[in-house]
Amino acid sequence: MAVVNDSILFNPNISFKNHVSAAPILPRGFSCNIGRKFNFKYCNLRTKAQVAEVQVKTLHDLRLGFDVVSEEELREKGFLGMRKTKMVCTIGPACCSEEDLEKLALGGMNVARLNMCHNTREWHRDVVRKIKRLNDEKGFCVSVMIDTEGSQIHVVDHRAPSSVKAEEDSVWLFTAKKFEGSRPFTVQANYAGFSEGIEVGDELVIDGGMATFEVIEKVGNDLRCKCTDPGLFLPRAKFSFWRNGKLVERNYGLPTLSKKDWDDIEFGIAEGVDFIAMSFVCDADSVRHLKEYLSAKSSKFIRVLAKIENLESLQKLEEIVKASDGIMVARGDLGVEIPLEQIPTVQEDITHVCRQLNKPVIVASQLLESMVEYPTPTRAEVADVSEAVRQYADALMLSGESAIGPYGQKAISVLRMTSSRMELWSREENQQSALHPRQLAVSLPDRIAEQICNCAVEMANNLGVDAIFVYTKHGHMASLLSRNRPYPPIFAFTNDDSTRMALNLQWGVIPLLVDLSDDMEDNIAKTIDLIKKKGMMKYGDAVLVVSDLTPAHVTSTAFQSIQVKTII
Ligand SMILES: Nc1ncnc2c1ncn2[C@@H]1O[C@H](COP(=O)(O)OP(=O)(O)OP(=O)(O)O)[C@@H](O)[C@H]1O
Ligand SMILES: CC(=O)C(=O)O
Ligand SMILES: [K+]
Ligand SMILES: [Mg+2]
Numbered sequence: 001m002a003v004v005n006d007s008i009l010f011n012p013n014i015s016f017k018n019h020v021s022a023a024p025i026l027p028r029g030f031s032c033n034i035g036r037k038f039n040f041k042y043c044n045l046r047t048k049a050q051v052a053e054v055q056v057k058t059l060h061d062l063r064l065g066f067d068v069v070s071e072e073e074l075r076e077k078g079f080l081g082m083r084k085t086k087m088v089c090t091i092g093p094a095c096c097s098e099e100d101l102e103k104l105a106l107g108g109m110n111v112a113r114l115n116m117c118h119n120t121r122e123w124h125r126d127v128v129r130k131i132k133r134l135n136d137e138k139g140f141c142v143s144v145m146i147d148t149e150g151s152q153i154h155v156v157d158h159r160a161p162s163s164v165k166a167e168e169d170s171v172w173l174f175t176a177k178k179f180e181g182s183r184p185f186t187v188q189a190n191y192a193g194f195s196e197g198i199e200v201g202d203e204l205v206i207d208g209g210m211a212t213f214e215v216i217e218k219v220g221n222d223l224r225c226k227c228t229d230p231g232l233f234l235p236r237a238k239f240s241f242w243r244n245g246k247l248v249e250r251n252y253g254l255p256t257l258s259k260k261d262w263d264d265i266e267f268g269i270a271e272g273v274d275f276i277a278m279s280f281v282c283d284a285d286s287v288r289h290l291k292e293y294l295s296a297k298s299s300k301f302i303r304v305l306a307k308i309e310n311l312e313s314l315q316k317l318e319e320i321v322k323a324s325d326g327i328m329v330a331r332g333d334l335g336v337e338i339p340l341e342q343i344p345t346v347q348e349d350i351t352h353v354c355r356q357l358n359k360p361v362i363v364a365s366q367l368l369e370s371m372v373e374y375p376t377p378t379r380a381e382v383a384d385v386s387e388a389v390r391q392y393a394d395a396l397m398l399s400g401e402s403a404i405g406p407y408g409q410k411a412i413s414v415l416r417m418t419s420s421r422m423e424l425w426s427r428e429e430n431q432q433s434a435l436h437p438r439q440l441a442v443s444l445p446d447r448i449a450e451q452i453c454n455c456a457v458e459m460a461n462n463l464g465v466d467a468i469f470v471y472t473k474h475g476h477m478a479s480l481l482s483r484n485r486p487y488p489p490i491f492a493f494t495n496d497d498s499t500r501m502a503l504n505l506q507w508g509v510i511p512l513l514v515d516l517s518d519d520m521e522d523n524i525a526k527t528i529d530l531i532k533k534k535g536m537m538k539y540g541d542a543v544l545v546v547s548d549l550t551p552a553h554v555t556s557t558a559f560q561s562i563q564v565k566t567i568i
Contacts, residue, residue: 067141069108070510074536079466080427082489084508085388085419086110086395087412088145088362091127092118092403098130100409104402105140107412110504111275112142113397116264117149128271141511143274143501145305148261150279151254153191154239154336156206158182163232166211174204175222187233195223197250203242206233208335215241238336247311247337256286265290269298274501277305277328282312284323291323301474301498305362308350309333317350321357326505332365332399344387351391356438358483360505363388364397368414372405377414385415389422390431392485394507432461432485448560449548453480456546456562461487465542465564471516471523475499475506477548482506488544493527520547520559528565541567 066074073082088111089095089104101112112131114124124146134140156174158164160182166172172185176192189195195218204213204225211231217224241248256278257265268276276294281287287306294302306313306320309330313320321327329350331343338346347363354361367385368377388396396415402408426432437454441447460468468490472478478492490509494500495516503511516523524545531537548560 066510066512068139069106069141071534071536079488079541081420082510083108083416083420084423084485084489085393085415086505086507087415087419088113088364088395088397088505089402089408089412090115090397090399092400094404094406095402095408096123096127096130098134101127101130101142102134102138102140103409104412105134105138105142107409108416109142109412110395111145113145113147113277115147115149115403116261117147117152121264121267124267125271128273132272141500141504143504144271145275145277146264146268146273147277147307148257148264148279150256150261151252151258152280153194153252153254155190155236156187156233156239157190157236158187158233161235163234165232166206166213166227166230168227168230170227171216172213172225172227173222174225177222187237189239191252192221193252195221196252197248198223198241199243201243202248203228205240205242205336206231206237208238208240208340210234210237238333240336249311256281257290265293268302269294269300272300273302274498275303275305275326275505277307278324279307279330280310280313280333281306281308281320281324282310283316284319287320287323291325301496301502303502307333309337311337314338314346317353318357321353321359324359325502326360326362326394327354328362328364328397329393330364347388348391351388351393354394355392355435355483355485358440358479360394360479360507362395362397362505363391363393365399367396367398368401368411371407371411371414372400375407375410377411382414382418385418386422389419390426392426392432392507394482395505427487432487435484437483445560449477450480452546452548452560452562453477454484456544457481457484457486459562459564460544463542463544463564465544466537467491467543468546469493469524469527469543470546471520472548473499473516475503475511477546478503478509478511479506481546482509491527493523523547524563524565528567532567537567539567543567 087108089109090113095101095104114127116124128144131142131144135142170185172187174187174189176189176194179188198215200215200218202215204215211227211233212229213225214228215223216226265276276290278287278290287304291304294304303325305326305328306324307328307330308314308317310333327350329347331347335343351361368381370378370381385396396419398408398411398415401411405411439450441450456468465488467488468481468486470478470481470490471493473494473496475492475494478490481490485507492503492509492511493514493516494511495514497513500511500513503509514527528543543565545563545565
């Protein structure tokens with residue numbers, strides 16, 4: 001074995017290139033990956049084989065490295081100052097260049113969302129590849145999510161490029177028949193059966209209240225409607241029907257995933273995306289079906305997020321949460337099916353259920369809607385973002401703000417600053433211990449893991465440790481810790497890339513890809529040592545270490561532990 005002194009190897013101040021003979025072993029992308037150069041000058045390398053060994057060891061050790069954004073944040077703000085709430089950005093024409101994607105990544109984007117409703121598959125492929133390239137070459141850690149189109153039956157379009165006003169008492173024709181260009185007082189529904197079961201006298205509501213109509217006549221499948229509450233038709237407006245103050249629920253018998261969605265899913269598998277967000281989920285079966293399909297067809301573990309955006313999914317919330325790998329509160333479409341004033345409480349209920357059932361939850365849509373047009377948010381929008389953070393949502397999502405707005409980077413910085421502020425307040429006000437976690441586990445080993453995580457977080461908070469370290473294969477322990485929303489950040493060391501990318505969505509978790517050995521003590525020593533040598537921990541700092549990986553020397557029993565390590 002070549003004699004490699006780690007402290008020299010990882011000394012960031014000395015240039016690798018000082019040592020000419022070692023230069024050829026620089027792995028591709030080495031210096032970009034980590035953003036610094038390494039020195040082999042003092043390494044006692046004699047033979048080619050030794051050089052090769054060092055190369056392997058270097059690569060392995062390298063993988064203990066942080067993503068560049070977390071590393072920078074830790075250096076700048078210290079452990080407690082690290083942001084806990086994750087950020088998802090929808091990628092669209094306004095932010096799809098490599099340069100713009102990099103700016104969003106630097107701004108703290110954890111997950112990039114691609115809405116398959118829009119644009120071509122080639123366009124999406126290009127974006128996915130750019131993101132992966134940024135990760136590989138510049139050391140970011142941005143996960144990729146595709147969001148299915150679903151059978152979106154309740155969309156109408158007036159076919160004009162911008163919005164059109166509906167005046168009081170004006171009469172409009174809603175038709176599924178296609179027509180070119182725009183026609184006065186005519187809007188086109190995207191689904192032929194849109195008027196099935198609808199009666200004269202029913203109310204037609206646009207975009208959750210943007211405008212309201214009364215159905216005054218049914219002509220074949222077309223509806224003639226009179227505007228009772230004037231307002232705007234936006235392009236691709238969403239609509240719903242109401243009778244006696246209640247939503248007219250209609251079952252069109254359409255599958256949650258259309259033929260196009262399945263093609264998009266194949267695309268997601270081929271491109272190795274990390275998450276598939278399933279639109280208009282109605283039951284747990286469809287989620288389970290997709291998960292089974294993915295585990296058979298994809299070599300990578302792709303996580304399935306169920307979007308709660310209609311009444312049916314709300315009625316079956318718990319079973320859907322249990323079946324999925326995470327949830328999105330899709331307030332855009334949800335606001336079409338439930339009265340707007342119910343959105344805040346429904347959001348709080350969903351985030352609470354997700355945390356109890358230990359599934360990550362994203363709060364989405366219109367968080368900073370005015371920033372699609374203006375460079376500054378409204379006070380009310382900032383309050384809405386703060387409320388989602390106060391509820392301990394795992395992640396916040398930008399839609400049009402990043403996809404089409406000119407102020408995407410500003411919007412992400414508003415999310416970042418607002419969440420950091422609210423997280424600090426919650427900590428100072430001691431809000432974090434408020435959850436009384438429901439016991440989830442059934443088997444004894446699982447119950448032990450759950451209890452260990454609950455107690456570990458209580459200990460970490462009471463002791464005021466700087467960080468929690470957890471060593472995890474599939475991310476389960478890390479998410480159980482996250483569920484308790486600890487004060488210090490959770491560094492989750494995993495040797496599984498898909499686990500790392502999935503943990504990106506979880507509150508307070510900083511996922512790191514490492515090569516875990518069978519020897520747990522060695523893993524712990526190695527990781528602490530490295531972080532210390534990177535100058536990120538100093539004398540007196542304390543970490544609480546949680547592990548459930550059985551060390552090599554223990555053969556007959558599982559070994560789960562909490563240890564507190566103080567840097568000496
Ligand atoms: N890939 C894209 N190409 C072009 N425009 C896009 C793209 N992605 C998003 N947009 C634009 O950004 C707006 C907001 O995006 P988003 O995907 O969040 O829409 P949404 O209607 O809220 O989502 P959903 O259709 O899933 O309910 C869209 O209305 C669309 O105009
Ligand atoms: C995000 C989404 O699909 C919605 O809000 O409807
Ligand atoms: K969608
Ligand atoms: Mg939606």
